[in-house]
Amino acid sequence: MGLIVCQHCGRWIDEVETEKVTVLYGCCQEESCRNGIRQGDADDE
Numbered sequence: 001m002g003l004i005v006c007q008h009c010g011r012w013i014d015e016v017e018t019e020k021v022t023v024l025y026g027c028c029q030e031e032s033c034r035n036g037i038r039q040g041d042a043d044d045e
């Protein structure tokens, strides 16, 4: 199975059925996350 976690805050969001145990990244319901505010991730300057 696969776990879906928030790419912004790391919160567990959901799980999906997959053959392998894997972690997918999505976005949780937090307002700051939904607005796309990144926490210290400045990869595009």
Ligand SMILES: [Zn+2]
Pocket (backbone or CB within 6 Å): 006, 007, 008, 009, 010, 011, 027, 028, 029, 030, 033
């Ligand atoms: Zn989040």
